[in-house]
Amino acid sequence: MALFGVKQKNKTKTAAPKEKKATTVKEEKKTVSAETEVSMQALYAADNQDKKFGRAKKASVATRYDGAFRVLVKPLITEKATELSAHNQYAFVISQAANKIEVAKAIQAVYGVKALSVNIIAMKGKAVTRGRIQGKRKDWKKAIVTLKKGESIKIYEGV
Numbered sequence: 001m002a003l004f005g006v007k008q009k010n011k012t013k014t015a016a017p018k019e020k021k022a023t024t025v026k027e028e029k030k031t032v033s034a035e036t037e038v039s040m041q042a043l044y045a046a047d048n049q050d051k052k053f054g055r056a057k058k059a060s061v062a063t064r065y066d067g068a069f070r071v072l073v074k075p076l077i078t079e080k081a082t083e084l085s086a087h088n089q090y091a092f093v094i095s096q097a098a099n100k101i102e103v104a105k106a107i108q109a110v111y112g113v114k115a116l117s118v119n120i121i122a123m124k125g126k127a128v129t130r131g132r133i134q135g136k137r138k139d140w141k142k143a144i145v146t147l148k149k150g151e152s153i154k155i156y157e158g159v
Helices: 006-036 040-047 081-089 100-111
Strands: 074-075 090-092 115-123 127-130 133-136 140-147
Touching: 074 100, 081 090, 100 115, 100 140
Parallel strands: none
Antiparallel strands: 074 090, 090 140, 115 140, 127 133
16 A cells, blocks of 8 residues: 555665666666777787887877878778788779868777878769669778888788
8 A cells, every 4th residue: 555655665775776777787787888999009019029129119109180081981892902912002982072182081099090192083883774764873982001110000910
């Protein structure tokens, strides 16, 4: 009987400890996810260990560039692009509005390596036909990024 609030008091006492347990579980999940999230820069910094002396090589200062995800759409994985990696050149699909300076900053921010040069190619979309309807794929831009000798980006691994 809940006329005088006796049952309601019992419910609030039992409900309060459950809420505390739930918040601790959420906090634990947050700390685990924060530990597992590692940036590409951190991965490359770990790989730049000098094996002879057991210490890290002198790394260039990485600048924070918040627009990197807008500039670099995706790495371009084709047979020709993979052959370029032997010459320290890597191909990326980039935004239509991006320029060479923005691409170099984005490569520095995402991968932690400084681009020696950036070449941009404007690609025309192919004409396509679906039944009687003729159309055209969108135009896009491609960037060929050249790195210093000895530096590399791990794009083609696992493909």
